[in-house]
Amino acid sequence: xxxxxxxxxxxxxxxxxxxxxxxxxxxxxxxxxxxxxxxxxxxxxxxxxxxxxxxxxxxxxxxxxxxxxxxxxxxxxxxxxxxxxxxxxxxxxxxxxxxxxxxxxxxxxxxxxxxxxxxxxxxxxxxxxxxxxxxxxxxxxxxxxxxxxxxxxxxxxxxxxxxxxxxxxxxxxxxxxxxxxxxxxxxxxxxxxxxxxxxxxxxxxxxxxxxxxxxxxxxxxxxxxxxxxxxxxxxxxxxxxxxxxxxxxxxxxxxxxxxxxxxxxxxxxxxxxxxxxxxxxxxxxxxxxxxxxxxxxxxxxxxxxxxxxxxxxxxxxxxxxxxx
Numbered sequence: 001x002x003x004x005x006x007x008x009x010x011x012x013x014x015x016x017x018x019x020x021x022x023x024x025x026x027x028x029x030x031x032x033x034x035x036x037x038x039x040x041x042x043x044x045x046x047x048x049x050x051x052x053x054x055x056x057x058x059x060x061x062x063x064x065x066x067x068x069x070x071x072x073x074x075x076x077x078x079x080x081x082x083x084x085x086x087x088x089x090x091x092x093x094x095x096x097x098x099x100x101x102x103x104x105x106x107x108x109x110x111x112x113x114x115x116x117x118x119x120x121x122x123x124x125x126x127x128x129x130x131x132x133x134x135x136x137x138x139x140x141x142x143x144x145x146x147x148x149x150x151x152x153x154x155x156x157x158x159x160x161x162x163x164x165x166x167x168x169x170x171x172x173x174x175x176x177x178x179x180x181x182x183x184x185x186x187x188x189x190x191x192x193x194x195x196x197x198x199x200x201x202x203x204x205x206x207x208x209x210x211x212x213x214x215x216x217x218x219x220x221x222x223x224x225x226x227x228x229x230x231x232x233x234x235x236x237x238x239x240x241x242x243x244x245x246x247x248x249x250x251x252x253x254x255x256x257x258x259x260x261x262x263x264x265x266x267x268x269x270x271x272x273x274x275x276x277x278x279x280x281x282x283x284x285x286x287x288x289x290x291x292x293x294x295x296x297x298x299x300x301x302x303x304x305x306x307x308x309x310x311x312x313x314x315x316x317x318x319x320x321x322x323x324x
Contacts, residue, residue: 024070031064033080033091046091054085064089069135069146077203081132081145088132088145090203141252143202158252161199168305172297173198182242184272184323187303188314193217193237197245199230201252208249215243240267240321268318270299275322276315285312 024034032047046062053063065084072078080089130149137143141158162173163185176183176197189195195217199205206226210219217237224230232245270280284299290307292300301311 031066033064033067033070052084054082054087056089062089062091068133071135071137071143073137073203079135079137079143081135083131083133086130086132088135088143156202158203159199159201159205159250161197164196164198165303167292167297167300167303170292170305172292172294174298182244184267184269186268186270186272186298186301188268188301189235189237190303192235193239194220195234195237197232197234199232199247201228201230203252204228205230205250205252207247207251210245210247213244213246215241217243219245239318240323242323267321267323268301268315269323270301270315272298276318276320278319281312281316281319284315285309288312 024036030047030049031052032044032049035043035045037043044060046059047064047067048060051063052065054065055061055063057063064080064082066082067080067089068083069081070078071080077090077092080091082089130147132154133146133148135143135145143156143158145154145156147154157178159178161176161178163176163183164171164173165187167187174183174185185195204227205224207230210222210232212219212234215237217234219232220235221233222231223233230247234243234245237243267276268280269276270284273279284301284307287296287299288308288311290296292305292307296307299307299311301314304310
């Protein structure tokens with residue numbers, strides 16, 4: 001009996017559990033992700049041979065266009081560079097293939113959105129990822145990707161954090177670093193001094209507890225454990241202080257961190273110089289009359305959706321205060 005001849009495969013990773021299985025990407029006209037068992041049985045787990053397209057789904061309903069790099073995560077999911085589609089795909093349990101969360105960032109590139117199930121777009125379009133090839137996961141859970149035609153290596157960290165507030169008709173975010181100097185949140189928390197922190201991962205995130213571990217305030221409620229977007233609602237957060245919000249027992253299927261800490265400073269310092277003074281008052285007054293948008297939301301300190309004399313009044317009333 002003639003032996004079946006397999007198409008050319010590119011072996012990228014071996015998964016070891018109770019048996020050895022080889023996961024391969026097939027880019028030469030087959031556009032599939034395949035598994036080879038210890039007995040040599042070949043199974044297509046995602047993609048359809050000969051169909052080059054870009055759609056999420058389960059098994060043959062998911063389409064790729066020249067998948068190249070493949071990396072298996074400790075949690076059992078694996079990640080594929082879908083080269084000609086200029087994106088990264090995650091294949092989870094049940095052989096469901098989807099694009100990664102749109103809130104993932106590469107070196108502080110930002111855009112936010114809730115991740116629709118089961119698919120969404122990986123990384124902002126402004127990055128213009130082109131012909132991605134190899135992909136690896138670091139021990140800390142960061143993805144490193146060879147962005148071939150741009151001749152750079154991209155890094156997507158497993159978690160990012162923002163301070164989110166609804167101002168008028170839109171919600172706007174302040175980036176919160178997980179390390180280094182805290183960001184400044186210039187917007188008011190209202191009469192109850194309430195703020196919302198949003199933590200996003202490129203894979204579903206779970207955690208065991210959330211606490212304010214520096215500064216005054218409380219974690220009023222949490223939501224989203226087990227999804228790619230975690231929401232922490234804070235209350236009684238006083239002004240002119242640095243606060244740190246800590247998550248314990250964080251896991252995302254790629255890696256585990258006992259603690260993730262997001263820092264921010266609550267202050268009416270709209271120009272982020274560390275002190276409220278006449279410069280803050282002048283710049284707020286100069287843009288008075290504008291509706292809040294992504295370029296000026298920090299000056300809408302009372303978070304009502306418009307920048308006007310009320311904001312200038314609040315900033316002037318805080319003049320002379322500085323962060324500890």
